[in-house]
Amino acid sequence: METRELRYFVAVAEELHFGRAAQRLGIAQPPLSRAIQQLERRLGAALLDRTNRTVTLTEAGLVLLAEGRAALDAIDAADRRTRRAALAATGRPGLVLAAKAGASSELLAKLLDAYAAEPGAVPVDVTLCGPAEQERLLREGRADVALLHRPFDSTAGFHTAELSTESxxxxxxxxxxxxxxxxxxxxxxxxxxxxxxxxxxxxxxxxxxxxxxxxxxxxxxxxxxxxxxxxxxxxxxxxxxxxxxxxxxxVLDASTVTTVIAWPPHSRSRAVADLIRTATRL
Amino acid sequence: METRELRYFVAVAEELHFGRAAQRLGIAQPPLSRAIQQLERRLGAALLDRTNRTVTLTEAGLVLLAEGRAALDAIDAADRRTRRAALAATGRPGLVLAAKAGASSELLAKLLDAYAAEPGAVPVDVTLCGPAEQERLLREGRADVALLHRPFDSTAGFHTAELSTESxxxxxxxxxxxxxxxxxxxxxxxxxxxxxxxxxxxxxxxxxxxxxxxxxxxxxxxxxxxxxxxxxxxxxxxxxxxxxxxxxxxVLDASTVTTVIAWPPHSRSRAVADLIRTATRL
DNA sequence: GACCAACGATACCGCCCAGGTATCGATCCC
DNA sequence: GGGATCGATACCTGGGCGGTATCGTTGGTC
Missing domain, CATH: 3.40.190.10 (Periplasmic binding protein-like II)
Known part of the structure; x- marks a missing residue:
């Protein structure tokens, strides 16, 4: 399966309209139709029910939409992280930490102070973002590490370490x-x-x-x-x-909130490892 | 980034030899050289240091190797899960559960019995496999759900629910x-x-x-x-x-082992959800 | 130190397939 | 029933992928 096919399919699955999807992809409609047909033939599975008037996703199509998005995200993340690694090797190294604006600020300050005192610490760019946005940044390779809050943020796909629990x-x-x-x-x-x-x-x-x-x-x-x-x-x-x-x-019966530090699996950066070690020792 | 390029790069990065990599990929060496060059140009990053005699990975190359493998796994999983979904829709539905051979057999038996008693239960194929193999099966989309054992198996990238802890x-x-x-x-x-x-x-x-x-x-x-x-x-x-x-x-001071049930994020199957619910209620 | 082998890069060629335009065929709406 | 909408089909063109031949460099060897 080529990423081109996946991108095409995701576009059609989201638009549920070949014309609009083609427009969004910047290509004409016929090649798009053909690409989807070919994808279906190779998978041996109908992905879309098309009735000349409406396009709907089949069960297999729903699966491929979810899985395909995840795969495309993984590819984009690979791209971005590779570029970042190249920059870090030749330019100034640095970490990007994503944290929810206005949350855990004391913990964050302590973490940054403690890490800055470590030998070999690199500059840390803190990206403060809206709710649940840290997750996206981390997933897309725009951040190296993030502070997440369970149960609000999903930690699926990341390695995590618990930092604190509060009511x-x-x-x-x-x-x-x-x-x-x-x-x-x-x-x-x-x-x-x-x-x-x-x-x-x-x-x-x-x-x-x-x-x-x-x-x-x-x-x-x-x-x-x-x-x-x-x-x-x-x-x-x-x-x-x-x-x-x-x-x-x-609030006595509200769920407790766990602040965790999360990083992508496969992270090979010493700086990330140092930061995590510092965090878990706080 | 196209999957073809990724596959090529991973092959070269693993072989550290263009000729052998090309052979493994079933193509000639020159197109492989060109593809890697093009990938490097597009990423704006050197991935390999080649000295006419030896090929070594750069820092960026190491990152892309890890991330690229993960991305290729995600694509293969998308492929396989889509095929499985199509089969399930038209043929007999069924679940594949991966469990380590010889581990948690009592728990497994209880789980299968309890699930089979659920309304709407589908047949469950149990795949018994070697150590740490469940993880691979689940990651590759060959299994719908797996029993993993922390801390031996990595649960990164999956959703999990704890089932039992034992010494x-x-x-x-x-x-x-x-x-x-x-x-x-x-x-x-x-x-x-x-x-x-x-x-x-x-x-x-x-x-x-x-x-x-x-x-x-x-x-x-x-x-x-x-x-x-x-x-x-x-x-x-x-x-x-x-x-x-x-x-x-x-053994008093051995680490405790936690058996968890794990499933891929984005799992949309009702059968998987039922099985997990049954498991957590045991 | 000269020759040879190994290996990645380059040059050049042919063919397949992605993408484009034109058009068809079916369906829904007025 | 006519027109509009929309996906599928037919056909053409060009770029890019893969192949063969060859080069350039380097390291090992006698």
Whole structure:
């Protein structure tokens, strides 16, 4: 199976329309039709049901869409990591660490300090990113290592080491009636009138339907909470960043959050290994 | 990057010889040279240092070798899983479960029984394989689900669920002096005169150097132990399979072994999901 | 030190296949 | 029933992949 065929198939499977897929790929429609036919012939499996009017994925097509995307990601990652390795060999070496903006900042600071003190430490570029974005960066080879938060981020496909586990708090506007409580339960929060949980964008940038304000970053969310328009559940380490307008109350029955350091398998970099060793010793 | 280029590069990187690599690939040497040059040009990175006499991998080449192998594996897996999905849709559906021969047999039997009792259960083909082979089968898409044993098998790249944790025992010939002990330590075993730990083949079939008899399967190993030529450390569930010539003694400071059920991420099969659910409920 | 063998690179050639244009055939909509 | 939409088919062209022949360099050998 050639990557060209895979790219073509993924395009058609996503568009469910040969014309649009061809346009997206920058080729004409007939070669695309032929390439898909050839792919189906070689696999001995129908991937698409086409009825001259609609295109739908077969069961095998669904499988190939998921697996093919993963394979293409692996190829792109190989490409990017090879380029990065070449740069590192001839230019300044350096690590890219992806971390969620506004999360685990204390842990992150400690890690960076401790690593910088190691012999042979290289400069670390920290990429702060939106929720679940670290995972993508790491998968695509744009980052060498990432701080992920279970159970929110998937660690599938990575090597990981646990760094810390913490319980969660609900962040509320200062002066909210609940802030006098020593602790609350999930049921107390989902029933809060006028303080819905916010909606974060999907990886593709779209917002899921439902109530709750749409937020794009942490600062925006904190401001909304201060304005009394939302509340949120966060790991308790976020308390360090709360200012006067906000208050936090432990949520007893929220899932605990585990911060893990993750890196791609096959990572051969000494710098990555050093950073991980430093992290696990914290 | 095309898979053809990747395959070519991996062949050269493994052989470190253009002629042999070309032979292995079934093409002539000149097109291979050109393909590698083109790949290097497109990546903007030297992958191989060639001195007319010897070929060595650069740092970037080492990265691409590891990442490229992973990417090629992903493509092969996509291919195989798609074919399997097509077969399952048109023919008899079925699952392939990979398990280490001679390990966790009781757990495996319970799992198969429990799953078979589920509504909508499909036939399960059990593939018993050598050490660390399950991992390869699962990675290559030849199995739908596998029982792995941490820390021996790598679970990188898979989703997993823990099934059981057990401590380890040393398996000795019956009548050996140590068999009267209630328990032993690792130091007692490595120092055993005339009872070395066996050597298992690498994934490529070669044996690592060192003392100890070469073994290929469990029966062979047990026979060697009964003959007083070797001993081995195994999870304690192996006791169920020991016959009269053999004895087991707990090893207090051996690492504990966790049996996990693993499946590829992106698995879309209901049967796999059912099996996993059954397993975690055991 | 000159010759030879080994090995990767280069030069050149032929053919296959990817991609393009034109068109067909079926289906849905008005 | 006519037109629009959309995937499939027919046919052509060119680039690139693979092949053979050969070169250039280097290391080993007598």
């Amino acid at each position: 969660q708090v609900v962040v509320l506007p200062a002066g909210h009636p609940l802030t006098v409580r020593a602790h609350v339960h999930m049921a107390d929060i989902t029933a809060l009138p006028g303080l819905p949980l916010p909606r974060w964008p999907d990886p593709d940038g779209a917002y899921p339907p439902g109530p709750g304000p749409q937020v794009r970053d942490h600062a925006q969310l904190l401001q909304l909470i201060a304005l009394g328009r939302a509340c949120t559940i966060s790991p308790e380490s976020c308390r360090a960043q709360l200012h006067g307008d906000l208050a936090a109350v432990p | 380890q025992v040393v398996v000795l010939p019956a009548g050996h002096p140590l068999t009267v002990r209630a328990h032993v330590h690792m130091a007692d075993i490595t120092a055993l005169p005339g009872l070395p730990l066996p050597r298992w083949p690498d994934p490529d079939g070669a044996y690592p150097p060192g003392p100890g008899p070469q073994v290929r399967d469990h029966a062979q190993l047990l026979q060697l132990i009964a003959l007083g030529r070797a001993c081995t450390i195994s999870p304690e569930s192996c006791r169920a399979q020991l016959h009269g010539d053999l004895a087991a003694v707990p």
